[in-house]
Amino acid sequence: MTDTAVLTNPLREGMRIRKTPAPCAMVIFGASGDLTARKLIPALYYLHCERLLPPGFSVIGCAKTPYSNEKFREAMADAVKKFSEKATVDEPSLTSFIQSLYYLTDDFGDVKAYTQLDELLNKLDSERGTNGNRLFYLATPPSSFPVIVSHLGAVGLAQPKEPGKSWTRVVIEKPFGHDLESARELTATVGSVFKEEQVYRIDHYLGKETVQNLLVFRFANGIFEPIWNRRYIDHVEITVAEELGVEGRGRYYEEAGLLRDMVQNHVMSVLSLVAMESPATFDAVEVRDEKAKVMRAIRPIDFDHLDDFVVRGQYADGWVKGQKVPGYCEEANVASNSSTETFAALKLSIDNWRWADVPFYLRSGKRLAKRVSEIVVQFRRVPHMVFGSKTENLVEPNVLAMRIQPNEGIAINFNAKFPAPTMEIRPVKMEFRYAESFGGEPPSAYETLLLDCMLGDQTLFTREDAVELAWQLLSPLLDRWREDGAKGLQYYESGSWGPAASDALLERDKRRWHRL
Ligand SMILES: NC(=O)c1ccc[n+]([C@@H]2O[C@H](COP(=O)([O-])OP(=O)(O)OC[C@H]3O[C@@H](n4cnc5c(N)ncnc54)[C@H](OP(=O)(O)O)[C@@H]3O)[C@@H](O)[C@H]2O)c1
Known part of the structure; x- marks a missing residue:
């Protein structure tokens, strides 16, 4: 992958971020929720503007609310305008960014939905060149973390598509557990499906x-x-x-x-x-x-x-x-x-x-x-x-x-x-x-x-x-x-x-x- 992303933000100059990542697809579980609209999508939009996202980068939003791709794109464009913390939103950039968004209506408890997700990810690999690299983001209530992780494991989505060539990672939102016992249980569930090097427990303060x-x-x-x-x-x-x-x-x-x-x-x-x-x-x-x-x-x-x-x-x-x-x-x-x-x-x-x-x-x-x-x-x-x-x-x-x-x-x-x-x-x-x-x-x-x-x-x-x-x-x-x-x-x-x-x-x- 290219190492030569154009760095438009002066704060990026001279910093450790000198690379754009390998092409990948990001799946957001909880895509109709507050965190997605308020933080995740605006952040991805700004990375897009700074040309720090890889070519072919695609997002699949998953949640219960029945959206079409189009409706989801409209909702996310509105979210960028509403929650952007930066001064300007550039319409042409926003229009091109939202074309990379897709949506799957699903219930996290329904294992069939994960098979559909697998199919869509494979389609994006061939159509948009996401190369089998997957980032699963759990932007859901913590009660959904175990079921999503287990289903990803059950349908084989937790393993890299082509070991050695592609990667699969999971981002887990806070709170990680409710107390010591539940945190240990969640660690065991996540650890039964993902290796520690695949797991990203996010604390946005860091x-x-x-x-x-x-x-x-x-x-x-x-x-x-x-x-x-x-x-x-x-x-x-x-x-x-x-x-x-x-x-x-x-x-x-x-x-x-x-x-x-x-x-x-x-x-x-x-x-x-x-x-x-x-x-x-x-x-x-x-x-x-x-x-x-x-x-x-x-x-x-x-x-x-x-x-x-x-x-x-x-x-x-x-x-x-x-x-x-x-x-x-x-x-x-x-x-x-x-x-x-x-x-x-x-x-x-x-x-x-x-x-x-x-x-x-x-x-x-x-x-x-x-x-x-x-x-x-x-x-x-x-x-x-x-x-x-x-x-x-x-x-x-x-x-x-x-x-x-x-x-x-x-x-x-x-x-x-x-x-x-x-x-x-x-x-x-x-x-x-x-x-x-x-x-x-x-x-x-x-x-x-x-x-x-x-x-x-x-x-x-x-x-x-x-x-x-x-x-x-x-x-x-x-x-x-x-x-x-x-x-x-x-x-x-x-x-x-x-x-x-x-x-x-x-x-x-x-x-x-x-x-x-
Ligand atoms: N909001 C923030 O600013 C913020 C900040 C830091 C961390 N977090 C963490 O981020 C996570 C998400 O927070 P949030 O505020 O975005 O929550 P939220 O607004 O309640 O959103 C929850 C999302 O999960 C979906 N969902 C829940 N159960 C589902 C199910 N069984 N099947 C399918 N979809 C389901 C909802 O879909 P439907 O609505 O379509 O049913 C919705 O998209 C939480 O762990 C929270 O602690 C949030």
Whole structure:
């Protein structure tokens, strides 16, 4: 295949993406759903515009809704226009892109539908030159994952069509399991049909530029890694905050809750990238080995002193952007006495030489003051203040803040002399912003990750051991919360930064959350 795709996005220049993948067909199970319309199809459209999709690339959408090819194409063109995060949609490009879309109406439980799918894939191989390469994307409710995987296995679609010459891969959306036991069951089902090198467990957070940049920042610069340890770092904060509430997804949220929805996957993935040791190379096996190692070193939660380590919250009514918003229990399809958490804060320790005694404070929640995801690394205070005791309290510790969204970038706070005849010290900020430095919008996480699946690069996907390790840590907490019901649940006003207990978690350690 060609290695010389024309790179139109300046952000792609000089980056590792220099190839277009081999011709292939992508099958999206759940093609009439929200994820397909909101993320997958717009991402594929932009890859098409950047000429990063292979020649003959084709998509087969599968779902229950009875669409013809034409209706599906129209619906997906509308989706691109509605959900595009970029400034312009080019009509001729969109028209040519949607010609690559096909649709099969099916019920995932019906094995006959997979035979039809096999026939259509073979037809596309000969008519569009997709060469037997297949990417199955499970954009369905998690309850459908096992049945789809089993049926793909049963009709022989899980194996490469021509071993050694073509490939078959499967992308599995979050959540991967509901708890440790169900995650293990799903791993067993998937593992009975696919080999691990065929499986791409997607966590779209890992496709975000700033998250990937975390590795570049740490391992492509000589000045940060030497101080990235307990000698210099006081603590680390990871915040993933949303302004939105459950937005009509009350039924899903009642089953999931914040810990499953955000912490088990996104927050834990970010934590492992912040804390992992340097891999020898930026290679899927090595990066994922290091991530797993650090996950294994996280100290289990101390249930005898739970309040010292964990806060569980739920939003009450309040004001967001000048609008009065209801409390969680008043949302549609939510039980009026629900104890489902919409906020969690955790204090974790990593028991290894690098991180001994450095707390990692994690928090995530809905209906918080701001939509922002940020990693904050706070360094230790200077050991001795030479400017006199009066300045001591004015001197802030250095802080490195990595903004994952919005306004992706990195800022470092340090102290400077305020211009005056007296010695006055003020904190100032040195800032890097993606948009300003590179002059273009970063590719969406799904663009990066879809391309990686087609290229066979698993580096940014979660391996089964990391999934299991995250569940091992958090499943006992979910069990405990289930037993406790509403006991210990902290209510917080919508539009605030969460319950007071979250501030108290840090105050006990004489720290406070960095202002975002
Ligand atoms: N939406 C997001 O932004 C988002 C973000 C991250 C991850 N995810 C994950 O992505 C997955 C899909 O989420 P979603 O929001 O797109 O869900 P959704 O809107 O409910 O879509 C589900 C899709 O599955 C199809 N489906 C369900 N059961 C079926 C069956 N038995 N036979 C045939 N089709 C069936 C539905 O088809 P019909 O409607 O035609 O019946 C629909 O196309 C979930 O695992 C979710 O956790 C979603």
